[in-house]
Amino acid sequence: MELTHTNQQKDINEPHGPVNPAAFLTGDAENSDRYPAGRCVDFPVSVVLPAGGSGERTGLQTPKQFCSFLGRPLISYTIQAFERVSWIQSIVVVVAKENMELMMDIVRRFQHSRVRVVSGGSTRHRSICNGVLALGEEDSAAARRPKVVIIHDAVRPFVEEDFLYEIAVAAKDQGAAGAIRPLVSTVIATTSEGYLDHSLERARYRASEMPQGFTYDVIYQAYQRCTESDLEFGTECLHLALQYCGTNAKLIEGPPTLWKVTYRRDLAAAESIIKESLSQTACLITGGRAPAAALADALQKALDMEVIVTPDLCGENTRHLLKEWNFIQLSSNYSSLSEVEAIIESLEAANRALLHPLVIVLVCLSSADEPSVSGEVEGPSAIMALASTAKLQNILLYGIQLHQTEDTQSWERSRLRVAEIASALIRERSPALVGQLLQA
Amino acid sequence: MELTHTNQQKDINEPHGPVNPAAFLTGDAENSDRYPAGRCVDFPVSVVLPAGGSGERTGLQTPKQFCSFLGRPLISYTIQAFERVSWIQSIVVVVAKENMELMMDIVRRFQHSRVRVVSGGSTRHRSICNGVLALGEEDSAAARRPKVVIIHDAVRPFVEEDFLYEIAVAAKDQGAAGAIRPLVSTVIATTSEGYLDHSLERARYRASEMPQGFTYDVIYQAYQRCTESDLEFGTECLHLALQYCGTNAKLIEGPPTLWKVTYRRDLAAAESIIKESLSQTACLITGGRAPAAALADALQKALDMEVIVTPDLCGENTRHLLKEWNFIQLSSNYSSLSEVEAIIESLEAANRALLHPLVIVLVCLSSADEPSVSGEVEGPSAIMALASTAKLQNILLYGIQLHQTEDTQSWERSRLRVAEIASALIRERSPALVGQLLQA
Numbered sequence: 001m002e003l004t005h006t007n008q009q010k011d012i013n014e015p016h017g018p019v020n021p022a023a024f025l026t027g028d029a030e031n032s033d034r035y036p037a038g039r040c041v042d043f044p045v046s047v048v049l050p051a052g053g054s055g056e057r058t059g060l061q062t063p064k065q066f067c068s069f070l071g072r073p074l075i076s077y078t079i080q081a082f083e084r085v086s087w088i089q090s091i092v093v094v095v096a097k098e099n100m101e102l103m104m105d106i107v108r109r110f111q112h113s114r115v116r117v118v119s120g121g122s123t124r125h126r127s128i129c130n131g132v133l134a135l136g137e138e139d140s141a142a143a144r145r146p147k148v149v150i151i152h153d154a155v156r157p158f159v160e161e162d163f164l165y166e167i168a169v170a171a172k173d174q175g176a177a178g179a180i181r182p183l184v185s186t187v188i189a190t191t192s193e194g195y196l197d198h199s200l201e202r203a204r205y206r207a208s209e210m211p212q213g214f215t216y217d218v219i220y221q222a223y224q225r226c227t228e229s230d231l232e233f234g235t236e237c238l239h240l241a242l243q244y245c246g247t248n249a250k251l252i253e254g255p256p257t258l259w260k261v262t263y264r265r266d267l268a269a270a271e272s273i274i275k276e277s278l279s280q281t282a283c284l285i286t287g288g289r290a291p292a293a294a295l296a297d298a299l300q301k302a303l304d305m306e307v308i309v310t311p312d313l314c315g316e317n318t319r320h321l322l323k324e325w326n327f328i329q330l331s332s333n334y335s336s337l338s339e340v341e342a343i344i345e346s347l348e349a350a351n352r353a354l355l356h357p358l359v360i361v362l363v364c365l366s367s368a369d370e371p372s373v374s375g376e377v378e379g380p381s382a383i384m385a386l387a388s389t390a391k392l393q394n395i396l397l398y399g400i401q402l403h404q405t406e407d408t409q410s411w412e413r414s415r416l417r418v419a420e421i422a423s424a425l426i427r428e429r430s431p432a433l434v435g436q437l438l439q440a
Numbered sequence: 441m442e443l444t445h446t447n448q449q450k451d452i453n454e455p456h457g458p459v460n461p462a463a464f465l466t467g468d469a470e471n472s473d474r475y476p477a478g479r480c481v482d483f484p485v486s487v488v489l490p491a492g493g494s495g496e497r498t499g500l501q502t503p504k505q506f507c508s509f510l511g512r513p514l515i516s517y518t519i520q521a522f523e524r525v526s527w528i529q530s531i532v533v534v535v536a537k538e539n540m541e542l543m544m545d546i547v548r549r550f551q552h553s554r555v556r557v558v559s560g561g562s563t564r565h566r567s568i569c570n571g572v573l574a575l576g577e578e579d580s581a582a583a584r585r586p587k588v589v590i591i592h593d594a595v596r597p598f599v600e601e602d603f604l605y606e607i608a609v610a611a612k613d614q615g616a617a618g619a620i621r622p623l624v625s626t627v628i629a630t631t632s633e634g635y636l637d638h639s640l641e642r643a644r645y646r647a648s649e650m651p652q653g654f655t656y657d658v659i660y661q662a663y664q665r666c667t668e669s670d671l672e673f674g675t676e677c678l679h680l681a682l683q684y685c686g687t688n689a690k691l692i693e694g695p696p697t698l699w700k701v702t703y704r705r706d707l708a709a710a711e712s713i714i715k716e717s718l719s720q721t722a723c724l725i726t727g728g729r730a731p732a733a734a735l736a737d738a739l740q741k742a743l744d745m746e747v748i749v750t751p752d753l754c755g756e757n758t759r760h761l762l763k764e765w766n767f768i769q770l771s772s773n774y775s776s777l778s779e780v781e782a783i784i785e786s787l788e789a790a791n792r793a794l795l796h797p798l799v800i801v802l803v804c805l806s807s808a809d810e811p812s813v814s815g816e817v818e819g820p821s822a823i824m825a826l827a828s829t830a831k832l833q834n835i836l837l838y839g840i841q842l843h844q845t846e847d848t849q850s851w852e853r854s855r856l857r858v859a860e861i862a863s864a865l866i867r868e869r870s871p872a873l874v875g876q877l878l879q880a
Contacts, residue, residue, distance in 0.1 A: 016705035178636070180628070184702055185647035186676045187627055187640075188620070188691070195688040196618070199648065199676045200627075207625035208639065236626045236639045248635040251628070256703055262624055263696055265456035265709035272708030384879065424872035432864035436878050439824065 016256050017273035018158055041087040045168050046138070046146035048131035049082075049093045051075050051103070051154035052120035064261055065154040066102065069271050070278075070357055070429065071394065074261060075103070076110045077157035077274070080355065083114055085161045087168075089146070092134050093154070094120040094127040110355060125231045125240075129223040136220065148172050149219050151237060152211040158257040158273065159211060166252055171213030175247040178213075178238045179254035180206035206251065209258050212237055218245045278356055279427045281306040282326040285313060287339060291365060291404070292330035295415065299328070302419035305426075313343060321346050326426045327360045334364055334379035337386065340397065344390050353394035357429055360390070360397045361422045364437070367404040380437045387435030398425045399437035414440045456696050457713035458598055481527040485608050486578070486586035488571030489522075489533045491515050491543070491594035492560035504701055505594040506542065509711050510718075510797055510869065511834065514701060515543070516550045517597035517714070520795065523554055525601045527608075529586070532574050533594070534560040534567040550795060565671045565680075569663040576660065588612050589659050591677060592651040595701040598713065599651060606692055611653030615687040618653075618678045619694035620646035646691065649698050652677055658685045718796055719867045721746040722766040725753060727779065731805060731844070732770035735855065739768070742859035745866075753783060761786050766866045767800045774804055774819035777826065780837065784830050793834035797869055800830070800837045801862045804877070807844040820877045827875030838865045839877035854880045 053063040065075040075093070082088050091114050095103045103117045118134045120127035128151055135146055148171045152159060163179070170177035183205055189197040214222075218241050225244040226234070234240065238249040261270050284299060286292040288311035300307040308324070310317045320327075327343060329336050340362050347358055362383060380399070387397040400421050405411050417440040425433070493503040505515040515533070522531050531554050535543045543557045558574045560567035568591055575586055588611045592599060603619070610617035623645055629637040654662075654677070662680040663671075670680060678689040701710050724739060726732040728751035740747040748764070750757045760767075767783060769776050780802050787798055802823060820839070827837040840861050845851050857880040865873070 016703055176636075180630070181625075183627065184700075185621070185649055187623065187645050188648045188676070188678070189644055190620070190646055190691055191688070194691050195614075196616075196678050196682055196691060197688075198682075199679045200645075202675055204629055205627050205640075206630055208628045209625055235642055236628070238628070238636050239639045242636055242638075248631070248637075251630055251634050251636060256705075259703070259705065260624075263456055263699070265696075265699065265713060266705075268712030269705035269709040272712070273705060380879065420872045424870050428868055428870065430864050430868065432860045433878065436876070438873065438876050439820065 016158070016259065016269070017277050018160055018257060039165060041165065041168055043147040043172060044089055044144045045087060045148045045150060046089055046135050047082050047091040047150045047152060048128055048135065049075075049078065049091060049152055049154050050120065050124055050127045050131065051093055051095050051099075052124060052127040053096070063099075064267070066099070066106075067267055069267075069274050072110065072355060073106055074157055074270070075154045076106055076112070076355075078152070078154050078159075079107075079110075079112050079115055081157055081159050082152075082164075083112060085164060088150075088164070089114065089144070090135070090138065091115045092118050092131040094118050094131045096120050111351075121231075123232055123234075125223075125226075125234045125237075128237065129231070132216075132219055132223060135216070146216050148213055149216055150211050150213045151219075153260055155261040156210055156258055157261070157270065158259070160255070160257060163252075163254055163258070164211060167211050167213040170250040170252060171215060174250040175218045175245065176212070176214045176238060176241040176249035178249045178251055179209040179211055179258055180251045181209050181254060181256070181258065183207055206253075208236060208238065209254055210260070211258075212249070214241060218247050221245050274356075275427060275429060278325050278429070279305060279423075281308065281324055282328050282422075282426065283307075283313075283320045283324040284309045284328045284330065285339070285343075286311050286330050287336055288312065289330075289332065291332065291367075295330055295363070295365060295402075295418075298415045299419050299422070302416055304423055312339075313346065318346070321350060321352065325356060325358050327358070328422060329360065329362050331362060331364050333366050334362075334382065336362065337379075337382055341386060344386070344393070344395055344397070347395060348393050357394045357396050357431075359426050359429060360395060361425055362397065362399045363418055363422070363440075364399060364401045365404055366401065383437055384435035391431065391434050396429055396431065396434050398434060400440050401437050402440040456598070456699065456709070457717050458600055458697060479605060481605065481608055483587040483612060484584045485528050485588045485590060486575050487522050487528055487531040487590045487592060488568055488575065489515075489518065489531060489592055489594050490560065490564055490567045490571065491533055491535050491539075492564065492567040493536070503539075504707070506539070506546075507707060509707075509714050512550060512795060513546055514597055514710070515594045516546055516552070516795075518592070518594050518599075519547075519552050519555055520550075521597055521599050522592075522604075523552060525604060528590075528604070529554065529584070530575070530578065531555045532558050532571040534558050534571045536560050561671075563672055563674075565663075565666075565674045565677075568677065569671070572656075572659050572663060575656070586656050588653050589656055590651050590653045591659075593700055596650055596698055597701070597710065598697040598699070600695070600697060603692075603694055603698070604651060607651050607653040610690040610692060611655060614690040615658045615685065616652070616654045616678060616681040616689035618689045618691055619649040619651055619698055620691045621649050621694060621696075621698065623647055646693075648676060648678065649694055650700070651698075652689070654681060658687050661685050714796075715867060715869060718765050718869070719745060719863075721748065721764055722768050722862075722866065723747075723753075723760045723764040724749045724768045724770065725779070725783075726751050726770050727776055728752065729770075729772065731772070731807075735770055735803070735805060735842075735858075738855045739859050739862070742856055744863055752779075753786065758786070761790060761792065765796060765798050767798070768862060769800065769802050771802060771804050773806050774802075774822065776802065777819075777822055781826060784826070784833070784835055784837070787835060788833050797834045797836050797871075799866050799869060800835065801865055802837065802839045803858055803862070803880075804839060804841045805844055806841065823877055824875035831871065831874050836869055836871065836874050838874060840880050841877050842880040 051065045066073045167177050188199045191197045222240040222244045241247040284296045286296045296309045383399045390397045491505045506513045537559050607617050627640045631637045662684045665684040681687040724736045726736045736749050823839045830837045
């Protein structure tokens with residue numbers, strides 16, 4: 001097993017979430033800018049997203065495409081992965097009849113804009129076929145009949161623009177293209193009695209993954225010409241293109257980010273990747289106060305993420321409100337509660353917590369010479385009250401109290417603890433702990 | 441892809457951690473008792489665990505078998521999975537020369553007792569071969585030369601006794617046996633130019649997984665007879681047994697728990713499974729006080745885990761110290777800090793936190809009519825101090841403060857918040873938050 005072994009060792013270093021977490025999380029298409037002109041797609045591309053599995057049919061309570069991660073169903077993450085690509089004109093999501101309402105509700109709730117929901121067939125191929133036919137009906141100002149159709153899985157949310165580009169271009173040139181990955185296990189043939197017959201020579205074979213791309217004509221013809229048996233038992237769109245249109249698909253090795261949420265353990269992995277993506281950067285707000293600026297400096301070094309320091313979020317600095325997911329407000333004795341309130345209001349107004357929960361950590365710096373007993377009591381309950389309201393808007397507010405001291409060593413230790421606690425709060429995003437005032 | 445689709449939908453409901461988390465976590469063999477006499481293995485079985493990948497060779501900082509989960513390397517979890525099986529007499533771990541010291545240190549630190557560490561060869565097959573030869577040298581009171589050798593991966597920590605039993609018995613009867621799983625993706629053959637050649641008929645093929653079992657004679661002969669090229673490039677032990685000993689391995693479909701920590705995302709999944717296993721039960725200690733008993737009753741209903749209620753951990757109740765991983769001590773105004781100290785001492789004495797971090801949550805119930813200001817100040821810092829010491833012993837102590845009130849509704853709400861916060865603390869086991877006194 002040396003070959004796989006080596007592959008896997010290599011893979012473990014590769015990203016399994018998006019290569020560019022910021023791009024993954026951006027709801028709109030602004031990141032397409034980074035493509036040089038030559039990489040622009042100048043033909044219409046649309047997407048079919050089969051999401052047909054119904055809980056009832058399989059005995060599952062919730063089909064995995066509808067399982068929630070930080071309050072949002074997996075299918076919405078996958079839709080977002082396509083919505084952020086400027087050159088994708090429309091996305092047809094195909095769901096089982098009994099999930100039509102649920103799916104429409106998801107589209108409305110998370111304000112997906114380039115999505116049509118279509119009712120599926122009784123098998124995966126019938127569902128994809130329905131999606132392709134729905135695309136054929138399109139011919140409006142918003143969407144032309146596509147030149148290329150990308151077919152993807154609802155449960156592969158981490159697909160990235162670069163790879164979609166490769167698939168789209170290869171599909172246009174060759175008629176069909178598909179993602180492949182190295183085999184993780186040796187594949188063996190079994191005898192009918194359950195014994196080893198032979199093992200395959202691994203170098204010749206690959207796992208067929210998603211996305212796949214087809215010119216509209218190839219995928220349309222393939223579904224027109226294939227048999228009922230294909231529609232019922234078929235396993236592979238690339239196979240239909242080969243058998244019924246004579247199109248040998250171009251195979252392109254995809255990144256590990258293409259992985260499919262298949263098993264229960266994958267739900268945990270997906271959640272972890274999403275949380276990691278959300279914990280890459282923080283915006284540290286000093287309020288322009290001198291002691292806060294010194295603390296900010298120390299935190300910037302100690303926090304294991306990219307930290308932007310700003311005196312406030314006014315004027316030009318409002319741009320941080322539109323970019324960051326984590327805010328750390330530094331304050332003396334709860335003096336900045338009103339500033340936190342203002343941040344929450346701005347984030348709400350900008351609808352920033354629609355797709356992901358945002359975190360605000362209020363760090364309260366109390367100096368030893370002003371031990372205001374009333375502050376000690378009112379501050380915590382004010383934070384708790386504000387946090388309860390913010391939580392309803394998907395904004396998670398936590399507090400950390402830090403006592404200023406003359407002792408350099410213990411002051412150093414406290415600052416490191418602020419960084420440690422803030423990192424844990426940002427990383428975990430636990431709704432159960434909002435409003436708590438933790439001691440550094 | 442209907443077939444896989446169905447398989448996967450089925451799998452998502454199946455456990456991916458151990459079916460019996462308690463058995464997974466028990467370090468010793470006591471759980472073998474649950475086997476009826478007929479399922480006892482009455483022939484010597486030993487294990488070879490190749491763990492040869494070295495960081496240097498692959499450019500990885502830490503090979504995944506040495507990555508830590510809650511403070512313990514993955515390989516130790518896998519060793520534990522075998523150590524808990526009474527009928528496995530010895531485990532040979534094969535590591536790269538440069539990791540010998542590291543591995544010996546892991547064995548010492550986590551007190552693994554049936555393990556020998558052997559130096560590996562330059563490829564996986566050479567390493568396994570070294571392990572088999574090392575087993576052949578065994579002939580002492582502690583370990584006879586095994587009748588059956590089980591070969592497993594260091595990075596599949598969730599394998600369970602039932603399945604090992606099936607493999608061992610089939611290996612003894614048939615000469616060789618191996619775990620298989622359904623294919624997750626369609627397997628396709630590629631042309632040399634990177635185009636689709638054909639896709640395999642999926643029903644005939646399976647993924648070959650681990651563990652595999654062989655009679656000592658079969659695996660020994662296979663390695664004696666095979667070629668240098670097999671040792672260098674070979675991919676499959678079952679194949680060697682077939683080619684060089686004419687032994688067709690019996691193939692047994694394994695549970696999804698056999699999965700292999702392969703990609704970076706799998707590290708998150710493994711950690712999540714381990715945390716879940718540790719969060720199945722809690723022991724609630726009332727101190728025999730009446731208000732605590734009423735609160736215990738409410739918590740028992742609200743907590744999403746199995747809860748055992750006990751007045752104390754003395755006398756017969758000390759048994760809970762040996763079984764549980766989570767303790768919730770109910771207390772009035774920090775009156776139970778000494779009891780918590782006693783729990784920590786007992787857990788340390790019993791070496792209970794050797795393999796997993798233990799959690800203690802101290803719930804402080806303060807009544808409105810005794811607002812002791814000194815308690816409010818001293819209590820929190822006493823908890824923090826105690827938590828700092830306990831953390832050094834892998835015991836995580838957290839506090840939750842609950843204010844008793846006459847208002848039934850807000851009292852009910854507070855109790856639910858205790859349950860919610862305690863669940864989050866137990867589940868996350870965050871070292872950054874120990875010693876905090878959270879408000880319910």
